[in-house]
Amino acid sequence: MTITQxxxxxxxxxxxxxxxxxxHDEGPSGLLKWISSTDHKVIGKNYxxxxxxxxxxxxxxxxxxxxxxxxxNSSLISFQQFNELFTMHGSLMLYLYAGPFAFGGLANxxxxxxxxxxxxxxxxxxxxxxWLYLSGSIIMVSGFLTAGGAAxxxxxxxxxxxSVTNSPGTGPDLWIIAIALTGFxxxxxxxxxxxxxxxxxxxxxxxxRLPIFTWNMLVTAILIxxxxxxxxxxxxxxxxxxxxxxxxxxxxxxGVPLLWQHLFWFFGHPExxxxxxxxxxxxxxxxxxxxxxxxxxxxxxxxxxxxxxGLSTGVxxxxxxxxxxxxxxxxxxxxxxxxxxxxxxxxxxxxxMWRGQLTFKVPMLFAIGFLFAFLMGxxxxxxxxxxxxxxxxxxxxxxxxxxxxxxxxxxxxxxxAGFYYWYPKMTGRMLREGLGKAHFWVMFIGFWLTYVPxxxxxxxxxxxxxxxxxxxLGWTFMNQLSTIGASIIALSFLFMLYNLWVSWAxxxxxxxxxxxxxxxxxxxxxxxxxxxxVNLPRIRSERPVWDANHPEHDKxxxxxxxxxxxxxxxxxxxxxxxxxxGNGQAGDGTTGSPGSAGAH
Amino acid sequence: MILPPxxxxxxxxxxxxxxxxxxxxxxxxxxxxxxxxxxxLALGAVGLSACQLPNFGGYRGSTAQGYDTHELxxxxxxxxxxxxxxxxxxxxxxxxxxxxxxxxxxxxxIRMPRQFHDNPVLEIVxxxxxxxxxxxxxxxTVLTENNVxxxxxxxxxxxxxxxxxxxxxxxYQGEGVQIIGNDVTQQYPQMVVxxxxxxxxxxxxxxxxxxxxxxxxxxxxxAQPGIVNLxxxxxxxxxxxRGQCTQFCGLYHSEMVFTVKAVPAAQYQSWLxxxxxxxxxxxxxxxxxLQPSSKYHIQYGY
Numbered sequence: 021m022t023i024t025q026x027x028x029x030x031x032x033x034x035x036x037x038x039x040x041x042x043x044h045d046e047g048p049s050g051l052l053k054w055i056s057s058t059d060h061k062v063i064g065k066n067y068x069x070x071x072x073x074x075x076x077x078x079x080x081x082x083x084x085x086x087x088x089x090x091x092x093n094s095s096l097i098s099f100q101q102f103n104e105l106f107t108m109h110g111s112l113m114l115y116l117y118a119g120p121f122a123f124g125g126l127a128n129x130x131x132x133x134x135x136x137x138x139x140x141x142x143x144x145x146x147x148x149x150x151w152l153y154l155s156g157s158i159i160m161v162s163g164f165l166t167a168g169g170a171a172x173x174x175x176x177x178x179x180x181x182x183s184v185t186n187s188p189g190t191g192p193d194l195w196i197i198a199i200a201l202t203g204f205x206x207x208x209x210x211x212x213x214x215x216x217x218x219x220x221x222x223x224x225x226x227x228x229r230l231p232i233f234t235w236n237m238l239v240t241a242i243l244i245x246x247x248x249x250x251x252x253x254x255x256x257x258x259x260x261x262x263x264x265x266x267x268x269x270x271x272x273x274x275g276v277p278l279l280w281q282h283l284f285w286f287f288g289h290p291e292x293x294x295x296x297x298x299x300x301x302x303x304x305x306x307x308x309x310x311x312x313x314x315x316x317x318x319x320x321x322x323x324x325x326x327x328x329x330g331l332s333t334g335v336x337x338x339x340x341x342x343x344x345x346x347x348x349x350x351x352x353x354x355x356x357x358x359x360x361x362x363x364x365x366x367x368x369x370x371x372x373m374w375r376g377q378l379t380f381k382v383p384m385l386f387a388i389g390f391l392f393a394f395l396m397g398x399x400x401x402x403x404x405x406x407x408x409x410x411x412x413x414x415x416x417x418x419x420x421x422x423x424x425x426x427x428x429x430x431x432x433x434x435x436x437a438g439f440y441y442w443y444p445k446m447t448g449r450m451l452r453e454g455l456g457k458a459h460f461w462v463m464f465i466g467f468w469l470t471y472v473p474x475x476x477x478x479x480x481x482x483x484x485x486x487x488x489x490x491x492x493l494g495w496t497f498m499n500q501l502s503t504i505g506a507s508i509i510a511l512s513f514l515f516m517l518y519n520l521w522v523s524w525a526x527x528x529x530x531x532x533x534x535x536x537x538x539x540x541x542x543x544x545x546x547x548x549x550x551x552x553x554v555n556l557p558r559i560r561s562e563r564p565v566w567d568a569n570h571p572e573h574d575k576x577x578x579x580x581x582x583x584x585x586x587x588x589x590x591x592x593x594x595x596x597x598x599x600x601x602g603n604g605q606a607g608d609g610t611t612g613s614p615g616s617a618g619a620h
Numbered sequence: 621m622i623l624p625p626x627x628x629x630x631x632x633x634x635x636x637x638x639x640x641x642x643x644x645x646x647x648x649x650x651x652x653x654x655x656x657x658x659x660x661l662a663l664g665a666v667g668l669s670a671c672q673l674p675n676f677g678g679y680r681g682s683t684a685q686g687y688d689t690h691e692l693x694x695x696x697x698x699x700x701x702x703x704x705x706x707x708x709x710x711x712x713x714x715x716x717x718x719x720x721x722x723x724x725x726x727x728x729x730i731r732m733p734r735q736f737h738d739n740p741v742l743e744i745v746x747x748x749x750x751x752x753x754x755x756x757x758x759x760x761t762v763l764t765e766n767n768v769x770x771x772x773x774x775x776x777x778x779x780x781x782x783x784x785x786x787x788x789x790x791x792y793q794g795e796g797v798q799i800i801g802n803d804v805t806q807q808y809p810q811m812v813v814x815x816x817x818x819x820x821x822x823x824x825x826x827x828x829x830x831x832x833x834x835x836x837x838x839x840x841x842x843a844q845p846g847i848v849n850l851x852x853x854x855x856x857x858x859x860x861x862r863g864q865c866t867q868f869c870g871l872y873h874s875e876m877v878f879t880v881k882a883v884p885a886a887q888y889q890s891w892l893x894x895x896x897x898x899x900x901x902x903x904x905x906x907x908x909x910l911q912p913s914s915k916y917h918i919q920y921g922y
Contacts, residue, residue: 099871099872099874100871103868103870103871173868178828178829178868180827180828180845181828181869181870186828186870271845271846276846277829277844277845277846278844278846278847312720312730313733313734313735313737314735314736314737315737316736316737316739317737317738317739317743318737318738319738342831343842343847344823344841344842344847345847348765348769349762349765352758352761352762352765356754356757356758356761357754359750359753359754360747360750360751360754363746363750364746364747364750367710367743367746368743370707370710371739371742373711373714373715373718374714374718375718375733375734376718377718377719377720377721377730377732377733378714378715378718378720379719379720379730380719388711388715391711392708392711395704395708395711396704399700399703399704402696402700402757403696403700406696406761406764406765407761408688408689408692408693408761408764408765408768408838409692409693411689411768411838411840411841412678412689412693412838412839412840414831414833414866415831415866415867415868416833416835416866475677476677479676479677479678479679480677480835481679481833481835481836481862481864483831483833483866484866484868485868485873486864486873487873488874489874493862
């Protein structure tokens with residue numbers, strides 16, 4: 021790996037015409053590659069494919085739930101089946117899709133590229149993470165194959181409903197083991213990400229030049245290290261209660277069932293931000309690219325992310341307002357305060373678009389869809405931070421609508437924004453714009469139609485997790501609207517699947533930087549070589565590729581002495597498409613001398 | 621059977637606020653903050669007397685406590701709408717106003733915007749303003765919360781509510797009256813309460829975590845093993861209100877329904893006497909009292 025070698029003119033990380041670049045990949049190919057690789061890109065794609073498959077499985081469960089609820093007194097599925105379905109829908113979406121898609125899939129793939137590293141810090145640990153995750157996923161889903169059925173106590177598994185007396189059988193055990201395994205997977209990935217971001221940054225890539233996506237993943241990884249060990253420990257204790265005769269969560273033996281709720285939500289609320297922050301990062305990478313401007317308020321973004329993470333460790337009991345056993349004003353105030361850094365992010369996103377030149381490619385549409393979705397989900401979240409309002413709406417469809425809007429905004433809108441955004445980098449192929457836009461608009465309509473009626477249902481008193489409801493309560497029509505909306509969402513994904521098929525059957529080459537983006541991953545070829553980079557641009561801002569491609573704006577952006585030097589040395593070169601290579605490489609102290617390349 | 625939410629829509633806010641305060645004071649629920657709350661309510665009433673606070677899809681609350689919650693909810697929704705519309709407008713404006721246009725001179729490429737990347741003064745403003753907004757919300761939250769969670773020293777009636785898989789038992793303490801019903805009988809148990817009086821609810825669970833929830837009261841509270849929860853309800857309007865378990869509690873969670881029937885105090889007393897006689901005459905029909913499964917109980921109450 022020779023990071024700082026002089027590039028051939030006109031060539032970037034991608035092979036120049038006729039040029040053969042060294043690729044260090046000497047591993048096996050075909051299926052064996054997918055099984056045995058320790059390359060972060062292969063593992064990242066493994067994560068993405070696995071999590072998207074689980075997303076679809078879980079989505080089918082959601083459709084069954086919605087079908088059951090479309091009529092009063094419906095008997096489409098039994099109570100037990102309904103309880104299993106919503107438990108597994110929540111578990112798959114939250115434990116196996118939303119998190120792993122972000123920090124296992126996208127972060128794994130993108131972060132070494134964004135920081136200019138050849139791979140993750142611990143490639144084999146990375147592979148172990150994936151295999152733990154896959155094992156855990158299979159174990160959890162296999163609960164459906166057991167005699168007693170899958171776990172059926174909700175994704176939160178409240179004690180003592182999750183005790184062996186109340187929920188006997190193998191399904192709950194499989195659920196517990198699966199979460200413990202995926203918990204370890206998340207912890208290992210977090211360790212890997214933190215180490216990679218701290219120690220494998222390219223020369224010149226200071227902390228305040230990291231793309232916001234990388235920053236958010238760093239903070240997310242730290243949150244994972246805070247939250248997931250607690251969850252895993254709680255699961256181990258639950259397993260001990262079920263099988264080894266302990267009484268940690270059982271009143272009969274002097275245990276405290278409420279302890280489960282504390283431990284679970286001490287994980288569960290940071291978890292909400294573990295699921296949100298990566299997606300904020302994706303949006304914060306996409307908006308500048310399609311606004312042709314740098315991100316507005318970079319440091320404000322970083323500090324807002326840290327503030328959200330810090331506050332999120334002190335708000336867990338706002339899930340427990342109605343227990344009668346927590347200090348309401350404290351948890352209420354901290355929950356309210358989270359609105360402040362989130363608001364800063366919103367205004368920074370608007371500031372990024374402000375006076376830009378916006379192009380509405382598919383990733384941008386999804387990112388803007390996220391803004392609208394998260395706005396409404398966030399505002400209803402502020403209402404729920406107030407204990408009296410929570411008393412009135414707790415465990416009703418109001419809460420269901422709130423967290424689905426938040427999570428759909430992040431883990432679907434922003435997630436697929438990222439998917440459409442980085443797909444050309446991962447595959448070297450473009451997705452079709454028209455199909456992508458159809459996917460967006462159909463899903464956007466379905467989204468509002470699904471969840472706005474659920475707010476109304478919650479306010480009209482419909483509790484969550486009920487398999488049947490009687491007619492005559494005014495709930496039927498809103499439930500039907502919601503079911504129609506969910507069907508529209510499901511339909512929209514057909515456009516995406518067809519898009520993937522078209523891109524596979526009739527490829528359009530993407531080129532290295534189809535979006536004219538600024539962060540480092542767009543310097544590498546599409547798809548990147550085995551160890552990512554042959555060479556790197558000079559890194560003097562948070563968007564080194566933009567600086568290299570648009571040297572005429574470099575000066576306006578960073579009017580420092582180094583920038584002036586760069587502008588002078590770039591004089592005479594056009595800043596158009598393709599990488600204006602070689603500008604100012606030699607003699608730039610920040611990029612590092614050739615001697616420093618050996619470190620990587 | 622369900623009280624329509626807008627039944628009181630056309631009555632004067634001022635009068636109702638005054639009545640709510642009066643009923644609370646009469647019941648002796650308010651231990652402190654009496655004057656301050658009255659002042660705040662009066663100010664709010666004066667400010668809003670011209671118009672009825674909209675209910676935004678929620679219940680106006682058929683209890684004194686629930687009405688307070690409704691007012692907080694309505695105010696918070698108004699604040700949320702103001703903020704939401706502002707942010708929505710800013711996003712929409714950015715999207716339409718700053719869409720890409722071709723560069724001057726017929727060049728097909730996109731014009732390059734100015735590469736600004738921060739504005740510290742603006743950033744400080746939109747940090748401080750939200751802090752103030754949530755500060756105000758928090759202030760009113762605490763006021764309402766103190767009202768909703770206040771527990772009187774001399775309740776008019778005291779009912780012990782035991783939740784179990786999958787039904788409810790209402791034990792009128794000191795009266796020897798019990799009501800019980802579960803999912804098997806499909807006879808949803810009915811709790812009869814007097815209007816305009818403070819009713820103490822002592823909430824426990826026999827097995828797993830349940831949720832005592834009456835939508836029209838804007839109130840829910842968990843029934844938990846090992847924990848005794850106390851709260852007061854002061855029903856202000858006669859009617860029959862549907863309640864249901866909200867916290868998922870196993871197979872027949874959906875069937876854990878009960879009703880609350882609020883009647884004037886005299887009617888309540890005659891019902892109580894009749895029920896006492898009935899249950900004394902037919903002891904076999906009175907279901908055996910459920911006992912929480914353990915001695916390890918912690919008493920809570922906000």
